[in-house]
Amino acid sequence: MSELSASVWDLLTDALEAYRDSPAAAEWLGYHMTRFFEPLRIAVTGPARCGKSTVVNAIVGEQIAPVQAAGVQVLTWYSGGDEPAATVYAADDSAHEVPVEHGGGRLGLDLGRWRHGEISRIAVRWPAACLDRATLIDTPADAAAGDEADAVVHLVRNVDDAALEPLYAAQDSPVARAAPVGTVLVLCRADEIGAGRADALSSARLIARRHDRDPRLAGLCQQVLAVAGQIGYAGRTLTDQEYAQLRDLAAADRPALEELLLSADRFLRPGADTVVGAGARRMLLDRFGLAGVRLATALVRGGCRTARSLSRELVRRSGLDDLRESIDQDLIGRAEVLKARSALLAVERLLATHPRPQARPIAGRLEQVLASAHDFRELRVLTALRTGRVPLPADLAAEAHRLLGGEGTGVAERLAVDHPATEARLRAAAAEALVRWQEQATNPVFGRQQRLAAAAVVRTCEGMLARLTT
Ligand SMILES: Nc1nc2c(ncn2[C@@H]2O[C@H](COP(=O)(O)OP(=O)(O)O)[C@@H](O)[C@H]2O)c(=O)[nH]1
Ligand SMILES: [Mg+2]
Numbered sequence: 001m002s003e004l005s006a007s008v009w010d011l012l013t014d015a016l017e018a019y020r021d022s023p024a025a026a027e028w029l030g031y032h033m034t035r036f037f038e039p040l041r042i043a044v045t046g047p048a049r050c051g052k053s054t055v056v057n058a059i060v061g062e063q064i065a066p067v068q069a070a071g072v073q074v075l076t077w078y079s080g081g082d083e084p085a086a087t088v089y090a091a092d093d094s095a096h097e098v099p100v101e102h103g104g105g106r107l108g109l110d111l112g113r114w115r116h117g118e119i120s121r122i123a124v125r126w127p128a129a130c131l132d133r134a135t136l137i138d139t140p141a142d143a144a145a146g147d148e149a150d151a152v153v154h155l156v157r158n159v160d161d162a163a164l165e166p167l168y169a170a171q172d173s174p175v176a177r178a179a180p181v182g183t184v185l186v187l188c189r190a191d192e193i194g195a196g197r198a199d200a201l202s203s204a205r206l207i208a209r210r211h212d213r214d215p216r217l218a219g220l221c222q223q224v225l226a227v228a229g230q231i232g233y234a235g236r237t238l239t240d241q242e243y244a245q246l247r248d249l250a251a252a253d254r255p256a257l258e259e260l261l262l263s264a265d266r267f268l269r270p271g272a273d274t275v276v277g278a279g280a281r282r283m284l285l286d287r288f289g290l291a292g293v294r295l296a297t298a299l300v301r302g303g304c305r306t307a308r309s310l311s312r313e314l315v316r317r318s319g320l321d322d323l324r325e326s327i328d329q330d331l332i333g334r335a336e337v338l339k340a341r342s343a344l345l346a347v348e349r350l351l352a353t354h355p356r357p358q359a360r361p362i363a364g365r366l367e368q369v370l371a372s373a374h375d376f377r378e379l380r381v382l383t384a385l386r387t388g389r390v391p392l393p394a395d396l397a398a399e400a401h402r403l404l405g406g407e408g409t410g411v412a413e414r415l416a417v418d419h420p421a422t423e424a425r426l427r428a429a430a431a432e433a434l435v436r437w438q439e440q441a442t443n444p445v446f447g448r449q450q451r452l453a454a455a456a457v458v459r460t461c462e463g464m465l466a467r468l469t470t
Helices: 003-018 023-036 052-060 129-133 161-169 174-178 200-212 229-236 240-250 254-260 264-268 278-301 307-318 320-353 357-372 374-386 394-403 411-415 423-441 448-469
Strands: 040-045 076-079 085-090 095-098 100-103 106-109 119-125 134-138 151-156 183-187 223-226
Touching (some): 003 320, 003 357, 003 374, 023 320, 040 320, 052 129, 052 134, 052 151, 052 229, 106 119, 129 134, 134 320, 151 161, 151 320, 161 183, 174 320, 183 200, 183 320, 200 223, 229 278, 229 307, 229 320, 240 254, 240 278, 240 307, 254 264, 264 278, 307 320, 374 394, 374 448, 394 411, 394 423, 411 423, 411 448, 423 448
Parallel strands (some): 040 134, 040 151, 076 119, 151 183, 183 223
Antiparallel strands (some): 076 134, 085 095, 085 119, 100 106
C-alpha cells in the first residue's frame, strides 16, 4: 500500500470510530471501505445517443451494452466474472438475478417482467480481462458520473462550455479540486466531424489535440481524444466475411465506388452497380456507418490485404487504440490515487452532511492528507508537462517527467540509477537532482507555473532523500 493509500485508510478507520454511534454514517463508511479495495470504477458519460454504449463495447471488444438508435437506457455496471450473469436492482435496492443469453461475444438480457421505471440499475458480470481490472459503468443520457465512479470517460460532440459543464460541476468541493481528476474527454462520433468528409478522423484528431493543450482544460481532464466508436468497435470485431465483402466493394472502378458511397441511399439502392448484394450492404452500413465503409474500402485499396491488417488499421484510425491506452495509463495505472480521491470525497461528504464535534480532528486530518499528498501534486504536474500546458526546455521536461514517476515510481527508475542501485549511489543521485531542481525552482526566466512545476520536482527529490537516509 502506498503512503497515500495508508493515510487515507487510517482516515477512514478513524472516521468510523468518530461516527460509531451513527448507523447511517457507519454504513456509508463501511461501503467506502469495501469499495477502497475493489477494482477501479470507470463511468462512460455524455449526452443522449452520442455513442456511450458503443464505446463500452469497443473497450471490451464484445457486444455487451445495448446500442440503440432510440429509447430509454438503464444505468448498467459491467464487471469481471467467471460466467455471464446479471442482477437487476429495483428502486428499493432489492437484488434480482435475471437470465442472460450469451454467445458469440454478445450479451442479451431477459428483463421479462421488469419495466423501465422499476429498475434502478443493472449489474452485469462478464468474463473479459479488462473488466477484471476495472468496472465499466454505462450511464443513461446526461447522467452525472456522481460519487459511484472513480474515473470518467466523458463523451462530447463539441468541446464547448455546455459540453464541459459536467466536468466543471464535478469540481465543486475542496477535495475534488485538490485531487487530480481521472477524466478522459472524448470528442465522440469523430467520423461525423465536418459533415463526414473523407478526412473527418484526422480533422477530429487535430481538434482534440488542440483542446488537449488548452490550459483551460488543465484541471478538468487528463487527456482529450477523438474517437469514432462505431468504426473502432466494427474494426476490432471485423469478420472474415465482412473483410471479403469490403474487398469486393473496393475492387470496383474508382468512379463507381465513389458514386456508390455518396450517400446511404445510394449505397443501399437495390440495383446498385456492385457484386455485393443488397443484404450484405445493409449489414455493412449498420456495422461501420457510411464513413466506416468509405474508410475501410479506401484502406483495402491502399494496401490492407488481410482482415487482420484492415482490423488493426481501422482500430488505430478510429482512435480506439488511443482511448484504450489512455484508460490503461491515465486511469487504471493511477487506480490507487483515484481510489484515494474517491474515499476522501466520501469522508468530505460525511463531514458536511453529519457535522459533529468529535469529527473535527477528522476534518483537520483530511486537509492534511490533501495538502501533503504529494502523489496528487506529482500527477497534476505530470499532466501539465505531458500536454505542454507548462512548457519546460526538452531536457528538463524529460528529467522532470522521470523524477515525478512518469516512467515508473520506484526510486531507481525515477533517478535513472541502474544496477547496482546501492543506497549510496541513489542518495548521491537524489542529492544532485535536488540541487539542480532547487535552482530551477527559482529560475528567473521561468514563469510562475514553471517554477511551481520545478518546486514539485524539488519536493519529490526531498522525499526520496528522506526515505534513503532513514
Ligand atoms: N456515425 C456514428 N454513429 C455512431 C457512433 N457510435 C454510435 N453510433 C450510433 O449512434 C446510435 C446511438 O449509439 P449508442 O452507443 O447506443 O449511444 P448512447 O445512447 O450514448 O449509448 C446508434 O445508432 C449507433 O449505431 C459513431 O462513432 N459514429
Ligand atoms: Mg447507451
